[in-house]
Amino acid sequence: MTPKPAYQALFLGAGPQMQCGVGQFTRLLSETVEKLGPGGTTTLTLTRTEGSVTEIWRAVGSARNVICNFPIVAWKRVIFRPLLALAMAQLRRRRVILIQHEWAGLHWLRRITYIPALLLADTIVTFSALVRRELACDPMVGFTAKKCVLAPLPPNIEAPPGIADSELRHRLVAARGEGRLVIGHFGSIYPSKQPNALLGIGAALKARGRAPLIVYVGSFIRGVDNVEHEFYARAAELGLSGDVIVSGYVASDHEVFGLFTAIDAFCYPLQEGLTARRSSILTCVQSGRPVIVTGPAEPDEFDHHPRFKELINRGAIILVARGSDDDAYAERIVSALKRPSVQAPFDFDGWWQDVAQAVRAQF
Structure with a gap:
């Protein structure tokens, strides 16, 4: 039996x-x-x-x-x-x-x-x-x-009760003290996240005299795609070689959120638009910093996910219309930073x- x-x-x-x-x-x-x-x-x-x-x-x-x-x-x-x-x-x-x-x-x-x-x-x-x-x-x-x-x-990551300091965090804090605008991007770097698109937005901010520093908190995924080489080549082409930092692997959640405290806003220009599978964006939201993202391709994308939809409705995630140019993203970042920052409770267990x-x- x-x-x-x-x-x-x-x-x-x-x-x-x-x-x-x-x-x-x-x-x-x-x-x-x-x-x-x-x-x-x-x-x-x-x-x-x-x-x-x-x-x-x-x-x-x-x-x-x-x-x-x-x-x-x-x-x-x-x-x-x-x-x-x-x-x-x-x-x-x-x-x-x-x-x-x-x-x-x-x-x-x-x-x-x-x-x-x-x-x-x-x-x-x-x-x-x-x-x-x-x-x-x-x-x-x-x-x-x-x-x-x-x-x-x-x-995947819950905001810890405290943060860990790091050499990179000190560097970002110093940059902000010099009046630089620190734009963040969290998560592994691979083609579908359009990492190079954020470089164009950085160039638009630089043209406005905003002295951006673009910080990628994460590392390049090793694969058959030549992502890293193309990324740095594009940064050089836009004159941003000195305005981009890629952290590489970050050892702890405390260190990740320590870096988040030194970031002014996060930005994700996504060709496919925002989808309900973007866990890295949910991690960024927990920082209390504004998260600027391309709008979803379809109106029903968040119908099965009321918690995600609520973040959009209350402005924790700020949408930019699909097809917008770099200047539109730059403008949305600048306008978002004029609003008071409100960090609402995040029910991670829920x-x-x-x-x-x-x-x-x-x-």
């Missing part, structure tokens, strides 16, 4: 390697789902050396649902084992729940690695109506969009309970 599964859900994780954004999301989601139903979840660690075929088979059999935030850790490190776990879940008639953060914004080589997971999933949890539409329009796997459900995305309940509804 086949034993009854002991757990509601098995989360596929990567152990200590889960310090990246993907891994951090999985850890927080599994912890919150466990709080909502104590004793109902377990985690299987899969790395390049951990997770034998036998271990995967047993772990999959112990739960009714297998949840995979694919890839479970930074791309290229662990691909085969989670796909094997999903295949075994189907063989053992377990429900496969795939977390899908983006689609068209991925390089085509990365999309290829996602295809088996899309095919094996019973349910695909995504966080943006735009991403669901992008998937539906894909000629190869568009039919999998019918398996999609929308869930509200929370931020945001995570929302997404955990949406995932549990798929069990």
